[in-house]
Amino acid sequence: MNKLFPTQEVGSLAKPIWRIQSYTGKSLSRDEINEAVHWGRTLRIENLDELVKLLSERDFAGKRRALLEWSAKYAIRFFETAGLDIFFDGEQWRSEMYEHVVRKTAGFKFLGYVKSFDYRYFNKAACIDKPKYTKPFYLDEFLFTKENTKGKMKVPITGAYTLVDWTFNEYYEKRLSGEIIDFKTRKFKAKEEFLFDLIKEVIRREISKLVDAGAKWIQIDEPAATTNPTEEEMKLFVECFNETVKGFNCIFSLHNCYSNYEILAKHACELRNCSQLSLEFANRDSRQAGTGNERTGYNAIGSFEEHSFQGNYGLGVVDVHTDFVEPPELVRDRILHVARTIGDPSRICVSPDCGLRTRTWETSFRKLKNMVLGAELARKAAA
Amino acid sequence: MEGLRKKMIGCYVTGAFPRPTELIRTTRAYERAGISKKRLEESFEKATESVINAQISAGLDYVTDGMLKWQDLLRPFTENLKGTTVGSLTRWFNNNTFYRKPIITNHIEREKDVVTNMICIEKLPKNLPWKAILPGPYTFVSLSENQYHKDKAELMFEFARVTNEEIRSLAEAGFSYIQLSEPALVCEPLAPKSRKDKLALVNDVLQIAVKGITTKTSLQTFFGDFSKILPEVLDFPVDHLGIDLYKTDFEKLKEYDFERGVALGLLDSRSSLVEKTSGLVPVAEEIIESIYPSNIDEIFICPNCDLDFLPWEKAEEKMKTLKSVTQSLKEEFS
Numbered sequence: 193m194n195k196l197f198p199t200q201e202v203g204s205l206a207k208p209i210w211r212i213q214s215y216t217g218k219s220l221s222r223d224e225i226n227e228a229v230h231w232g233r234t235l236r237i238e239n240l241d242e243l244v245k246l247l248s249e250r251d252f253a254g255k256r257r258a259l260l261e262w263s264a265k266y267a268i269r270f271f272e273t274a275g276l277d278i279f280f281d282g283e284q285w286r287s288e289m290y291e292h293v294v295r296k297t298a299g300f301k302f303l304g305y306v307k308s309f310d311y312r313y314f315n316k317a318a319c320i321d322k323p324k325y326t327k328p329f330y331l332d333e334f335l336f337t338k339e340n341t342k343g344k345m346k347v348p349i350t351g352a353y354t355l356v357d358w359t360f361n362e363y364y365e366k367r368l369s370g371e372i373i374d375f376k377t378r379k380f381k382a383k384e385e386f387l388f389d390l391i392k393e394v395i396r397r398e399i400s401k402l403v404d405a406g407a408k409w410i411q412i413d414e415p416a417a418t419t420n421p422t423e424e425e426m427k428l429f430v431e432c433f434n435e436t437v438k439g440f441n442c443i444f445s446l447h448n449c450y451s452n453y454e455i456l457a458k459h460a461c462e463l464r465n466c467s468q469l470s471l472e473f474a475n476r477d478s479r480q481a482g483t484g485n486e487r488t489g490y491n492a493i494g495s496f497e498e499h500s501f502q503g504n505y506g507l508g509v510v511d512v513h514t515d516f517v518e519p520p521e522l523v524r525d526r527i528l529h530v531a532r533t534i535g536d537p538s539r540i541c542v543s544p545d546c547g548l549r550t551r552t553w554e555t556s557f558r559k560l561k562n563m564v565l566g567a568e569l570a571r572k573a574a575a
Numbered sequence: 576m577e578g579l580r581k582k583m584i585g586c587y588v589t590g591a592f593p594r595p596t597e598l599i600r601t602t603r604a605y606e607r608a609g610i611s612k613k614r615l616e617e618s619f620e621k622a623t624e625s626v627i628n629a630q631i632s633a634g635l636d637y638v639t640d641g642m643l644k645w646q647d648l649l650r651p652f653t654e655n656l657k658g659t660t661v662g663s664l665t666r667w668f669n670n671n672t673f674y675r676k677p678i679i680t681n682h683i684e685r686e687k688d689v690v691t692n693m694i695c696i697e698k699l700p701k702n703l704p705w706k707a708i709l710p711g712p713y714t715f716v717s718l719s720e721n722q723y724h725k726d727k728a729e730l731m732f733e734f735a736r737v738t739n740e741e742i743r744s745l746a747e748a749g750f751s752y753i754q755l756s757e758p759a760l761v762c763e764p765l766a767p768k769s770r771k772d773k774l775a776l777v778n779d780v781l782q783i784a785v786k787g788i789t790t791k792t793s794l795q796t797f798f799g800d801f802s803k804i805l806p807e808v809l810d811f812p813v814d815h816l817g818i819d820l821y822k823t824d825f826e827k828l829k830e831y832d833f834e835r836g837v838a839l840g841l842l843d844s845r846s847s848l849v850e851k852t853s854g855l856v857p858v859a860e861e862i863i864e865s866i867y868p869s870n871i872d873e874i875f876i877c878p879n880c881d882l883d884f885l886p887w888e889k890a891e892e893k894m895k896t897l898k899s900v901t902q903s904l905k906e907e908f909s
């Protein structure tokens with residue numbers, strides 16, 4: 193794309209209320225149906241009557257699938273209407289980034305809820321056998337999205353390192369328990385084996401299907417990348433990325449957020465075929481406009497540059513954890529500040545910090561529209 | 576030779592238990608405003624009973640209340656001390672769990688008993704000794720954002736004084752064992768240059784924390800390699816030193832003679848694989864024999880860190896393993 197400061201989204205978008213309610217088999221309230229109609233009109237969705245009819249119907253086989261496709265269509269149109277240059281489908285086909293993959297892969301078993309923080313928990317699985325690919329888990333949504341947009345697509349997928357880090361490793365630890373006495377060495381070796389088996393047996397197979405179906409750009413989501421900031425673990429993370437993308441005729445990028453960027457920066461240039469680092473910065477930044485010392489949130493860019501990262505930045509200029517709608521001028525200044533810091537505006541792709549699933553559609557829409565306006569202001573200023 | 580092998584072997588837990596399934600359900604319902612505070616309290620009480628019973632059944636030498644209410648290790652202090660406020664969600668060391676960062680905005684002071692008020696004392700068994708767990712000063716300060724004190728050392732000493740008062744109140748309430756949890760000491764890298772000074776500072780800080788204390792005390796490390804703080808840690812003013820064996824280099828550990836008791840984190844709280852007793856006993860034996868060439872001392876067998884990384888059912892199973900491993904070792908070293 194030759195346009196300066198292209199805009200993109202990072203992945204998830206909230207599931208519409210009419211879909212969530214209908215999924216549970218509940219009949220919808222007038223307000224909920226109105227919500228579907230309101231967004232349908234805003235997004236100029238064709239054949240809206242069909243959706244309204246579907247929403248009023250009783251449960252039947254195939255209703256969920258139909259709802260899913262409607263919500264994916266809405267999400268695609270949502271990003272298009274907001275004016276983004278690069279997008280996908282708001283991950284409407286996925287329950288959640290971890291469960292979606294684990295449920296569709298053999299060798300895993302969910303053990304139940306463990307603590308995340310406060311009264312929040314997550315359903316954690318154990319690997320109980322060698323992971324085995326049973327069926328595609330991203331292909332259908334890719335084909336659907338491809339069919340429903342002419343825009344440039346970026347397919348977000350969950351990285352193997354994160355899947356492994358969030359899973360109990362029973363199978364490999366057990367296998368090595370007779371072999372390696374030292375617990376620390378055993379655990380690391382078990383993690384390594386799990387990781388590379390998962391990449392080979394599952395992740396690469398799926399990527400291969402996506403590439404064959406025409407995917408040109410895959411974004412690997414690795415929120416756990418710097419969870420274990422030791423040299424040994426970071427080396428493992430880099431190997432994991434490189435092994436995942438090896439040999440595919442496709443562009444790859446990495447998304448990582450709410451992490452230790454000092455550590456990631458040290459290793460970013462070792463990532464092969466990583467055309468873009470999509471990172472969260474707005475969350476760390478002040479809300480005051482300006483391109484100087486106000487931009488404390490973007491200090492970490494300096495570390496990536498110092499460590500000679502030469503790829504592009506998916507620059508987080510919109511905070512996804514607050515309802516504050518960034519004014520276009522703030523977005524513009526964040527972009528211009530970084531453009532000056534790195535000295536090459538062509539390396540910036542304008543992004544939210546992360547997926548927008550925790551915000552309402554209303555807020556997400558306003559945020560993205562302002563992001564697009566801000567990028568336009570930055571383009572004018574840079575011209 | 577026979578006499579040399581004689582050791583006191585015991586067992587206990589070193590952190591929070593997972594919330595049993597029913598309690599998880601109630602806490603989630605409470606968050607969605609589906610149930611009353613009273614229902615939530617009742618659910619906590621019931622779960623605390625289960626957790627205490629699991630410890631009694633496993634034959635633990637010291638019993639805790641399970642710390643089910645603790646949102647994170649620091650939270651009771653973050654929320655209740657004067658001079659601290661609750662900050663943003665932050666990753667809890669190398670885990671996929673999060674704590675809320677304490678923001679230090681003034682001198683920190685106790686306005687009331689923090690930990691004593693947090694524990695369900697009335698549920699603890701009268702016929703067994705009680706243990707309480709607190710964050711150590713180094714860890715509390717490392718994980719806080721200091722907006723007030725001139726440096727971290729000053730804040731650490733202040734927190735140590737608070738800790739001392741806390742321990743005194745716990746002792747008065749009937750606790751006979753106090754653990755200070757110090758994951759930050761082994762989890763974060765210590766720069767080679769400042770390492771010695773830092774450990775000397777921690778020693779001084781701990782002296783303040785345990786001054787005049789008559790209960791047993793321990794310093795529990797986890798998530799990192801204990802050998803990184805050897806040999807300085809052997810001079811720390813506590814009765815027992817806790818080691819996460821799943822993160823510690825065995826060979827380096829064996830290079831030292833311990834003249835202090837240890838708490839061996841022999842069960843992995845971060846793995847759902849339930850260990851076999853026969854796989855753990857020889858490892859424990861080898862470590863015990865090599866770090867105690869002659870001295871008779873106290874050894875506790877324990878999970879390497881909080882059991883709340885596991886679903887409740889797995890934690891229960893691990894407690895059974897803890898019991899059988901301890902029994903085997905008791906026989907071995909009696």
